[in-house]
Amino acid sequence: MSLSPDFSLLLYEGRGSQPLDPERRFALCAALLDRGYSLSRAGLGARLAPGQKALIVLGEFDRGQAPDLEDADGAIALSACDITGLDPAAVTDLVERRRGDRPMNQPGLWKPWFPVIDYSRCTNCMQCLSFCLFDVYGVSKEGKLQVQNNDNCKTNCPACSRVCPEVAIMFPKYSSGPINGEPVSDSDIKREKMKVDISALLGGDLYARLRERSDEAKSRFSQERDASKALAERKKCLAKLMAEGMIPADVLASLPSPDEIQRRAAAAAARAEAALADAPLP
Amino acid sequence: MSAPRLLYCRCAYAQVLPQEVKDGVLRHLCSAAQPFESVADLCEMSARRDPRLAELASSDLKIIACHPRAVKWLFHAANAPLPESTEIVNLRSLSTAEACQLLPPPA
Numbered sequence: 001m002s003l004s005p006d007f008s009l010l011l012y013e014g015r016g017s018q019p020l021d022p023e024r025r026f027a028l029c030a031a032l033l034d035r036g037y038s039l040s041r042a043g044l045g046a047r048l049a050p051g052q053k054a055l056i057v058l059g060e061f062d063r064g065q066a067p068d069l070e071d072a073d074g075a076i077a078l079s080a081c082d083i084t085g086l087d088p089a090a091v092t093d094l095v096e097r098r099r100g101d102r103p104m105n106q107p108g109l110w111k112p113w114f115p116v117i118d119y120s121r122c123t124n125c126m127q128c129l130s131f132c133l134f135d136v137y138g139v140s141k142e143g144k145l146q147v148q149n150n151d152n153c154k155t156n157c158p159a160c161s162r163v164c165p166e167v168a169i170m171f172p173k174y175s176s177g178p179i180n181g182e183p184v185s186d187s188d189i190k191r192e193k194m195k196v197d198i199s200a201l202l203g204g205d206l207y208a209r210l211r212e213r214s215d216e217a218k219s220r221f222s223q224e225r226d227a228s229k230a231l232a233e234r235k236k237c238l239a240k241l242m243a244e245g246m247i248p249a250d251v252l253a254s255l256p257s258p259d260e261i262q263r264r265a266a267a268a269a270a271r272a273e274a275a276l277a278d279a280p281l282p
Numbered sequence: 283m284s285a286p287r288l289l290y291c292r293c294a295y296a297q298v299l300p301q302e303v304k305d306g307v308l309r310h311l312c313s314a315a316q317p318f319e320s321v322a323d324l325c326e327m328s329a330r331r332d333p334r335l336a337e338l339a340s341s342d343l344k345i346i347a348c349h350p351r352a353v354k355w356l357f358h359a360a361n362a363p364l365p366e367s368t369e370i371v372n373l374r375s376l377s378t379a380e381a382c383q384l385l386p387p388p389a
Contacts, residue, residue, distance in 0.1 A: 008334075022313040022388075029320055030308060033292035038321040038334075041312075052334075105326055107294040112325040116355045147359065150329050172325050172352040173296040180298070180374070181352025 007054035007077075007102055009039035009095065016067065017059040018084075028058075031088035036106045037095060053077060056098050058091065060084045113173055114150040115160055121168035121184070126272030128160040128169060133264045136160070139275040156248045285386065286369065288318035289338055291347035295323040299348060299373045306378030307346060307371075307385070315389040328356040335362035346371040346381065 009032065013019045020028070025041070032039055039058075054077040061067060061082045069078035079098060083091050105112075115128070115136065124145050129137040137160075138148035158179050161169035167184045174180040178188045290311055293299040311318050319338065321327060324347055327335055339362040347353050350370040357364045371384050 022309070026305075026309045026312040029312060030292075030305065033308075033320055033322050034294050036294060036322045036326075038319075038327075040317070040319050042317045105295075105330075107322065110295070112295050112323060112329040114329055116328070116352060116359055118351060118355050119358065170352050170355065172348060172356060173298055175298065177349075181349035181355075182374075183349075183351060 006052055007056060007099065008052050009037050010055060010057045011039055011041045012057050012059040012080075013041070017061045020060060027088045028083075028091055031092050032095065034107065035092050035096075036104060054079070054102070056081060056095060058083050058095070111155050111173065113155040113157075113171065114153045115147050116170045116172060116181075117145065117147060118168045118170060121166045122164075123166055123168075124276075125165065126276055127163050127165065129272045129275075130269045131163045132160050132268065135264075135268075137268075139271060143275050143278045145275075154248070284342075285316060286342040286344040287338075288316060288385070289343055289345045289347075290318055290320040291324045291345070291353075292320065292322050293325075293348065293373075295326050303373050303376070303378050303381065307373060307381050310378075310382045310385060310388065311346075313388040314386045316386045324353065324356055328360040331360045335360045338362070339364050339368075342367070344369045344371065344385075346373060346385070348372060348374045 011020075011025070011028065029039065029041070053075075057066075057069065057078065057080040059066070059080065059082065061080070061084070064082050064084045066080035066082040069080050071078050081091075081094055081098065083094070086094065122145060124143070126139075126145060129139070129145060134149075134152040134154060136147060136149050136153045138146050140146050158169075158171045158174050161167075161171060161174075161179045167178050167188050169179075170181045171179050172181050176182075178184045288311065290308060292304060292308070308320070311320075321334075324335075324345075335357055339357055343364070345353055345364075345368060347370060349372055353370050354364055354368075369384075371381050373381055376384075
C-alpha cells in the first residue's frame with residue numbers, strides 16, 4: 001500500500017548552528033534514509049515541495065537550543081530539533097516521535113513493485129493489458145496504455161514484462177536487465193521478438209488451455225468436481241510458468257479460480273481490443 | 283552557470299544497489315560542500331505519485347540513483363517528466379570511485 005508523507009526533514013547547517021563532521025553527517029543521513037525518511041542537507045534557502053504540511057529541522061544549534069520557528073504564512077508546521085550529542089539511532093527516534101501519527105511507508109514492510117513503462121519503446125499493442133489478470137493496466141482517455149493500479153501488482157512478478165514484444169516494461173527493483181531498466185540491447189530485442197506470440201511463449205494459449213481443461217474436467221468429473229480439484233487444475237496449468245521463473249510461487253498461489261481467470265482474461269482482452277479500435281496505431 | 287541540484291536515492295526499499303557503492307557515494311556527498319537532496323527510494327515516491335518529484339524535476343538536476351532508463355520513466359510515471367538535460371549517475375553499473383568522479387569534490 002502507498003502512503004504519502006506530508007512532511008519533510010531538513011538537516012540544517014547554516015547560521016545559528018554548527019556544521020557537522022562529515023562522518024557524523026553521513027551516519028545521520030544513512031540512518032534516516034534507511035528508516036524511509038527523505039531529507040535535504042541545506043544552509044539557508046531550502047525549498048519545500050507543494051503539498052508539504054510540516055517541516056522538521058534538525059541541527060546542532062548554538063548553545064544546544066533549537067530555535068522557535070514559525071511559517072509567516074501559517075501554512076506549514078515548523079519544528080526544530082537540536083541533535084547535539086545524539087547518536088543516529090537517537091536522532092531517528094526523535095524524528096519518529098515528532099512525526100507522530102503522520103502516515104508513511106517503511107522499508108521492509110512494503111516493496112514498491114509495479115511496472116514502469118518506457119514510452120519511447122511502447123507501441124500500445126496492449127499485450128500486457130490482455131495478459132495481466134490483476135487489472136494493473138488500463139487505458140487513458142486518449143487510448144494510451146497506462147499503469148493504473150500499482151497496488152494490484154504482485155510483488156516480484158515480472159511476467160508482463162516478459163510478454164512485452166518491445167522490451168518496454170521495466171521493474172526497477174528486478175535483479176537483471178533489461179527488465180530492471182538496463183539499456184536494451186539488440187540481442188534483447190531479437191529474443192523478445194521471438195516471444196511476440198504469447199501462445200508460443202506459454203507453450204500454448206494459457207487461457208485456451210484453461211478453458212479446455214475446465215471443459216474436460218466438467219465432462220469427466222462433473223459429479224465430483226470441487227474446489228480442491230479446481231485448485232489442482234489451476235496449478236497444473238500454470239506450473240510451467242513457475243518452472244520457467246516467470247511467475248513467483250506465491251503469485252501462482254494467489255491466482256483466482258480458472259473460471260475467474262477466464263472472465264478476467266476476456267474482460268482484459270475486450271478492453272484492449274476496444275482501446276485499439278478507438279486509437280489505432282499511427 | 284550554477285551547479286545542478288544533487289539528488290541521491292538510497293534505494294532503501296530493496297537491496298538492488300550495492301551497499302558499499304551507495305554508502306561510499308553518500309559518504310562522498312557528505313564530505314562535499316554542496317547541499318544535496320536525498321530520498322529513501324525513488325520507486326516508492328513514484329508509486330505514490332509524490333508531488334516532490336515534480337518539484338525536483340522542475341530544477342536542473344543531477345540524479346544519483348540507478349539505471350537512467352528506469353529513473354527517467356519513474357519520474358514520468360509520477361507525472362513529473364525530467365528535462366532531457368538531466369544527468370543520471372548509475373550506481374548499479376558504476377563503482378564507488380567512478381561514481382564519485384562525477385560528483386563535486388570533497389570540501
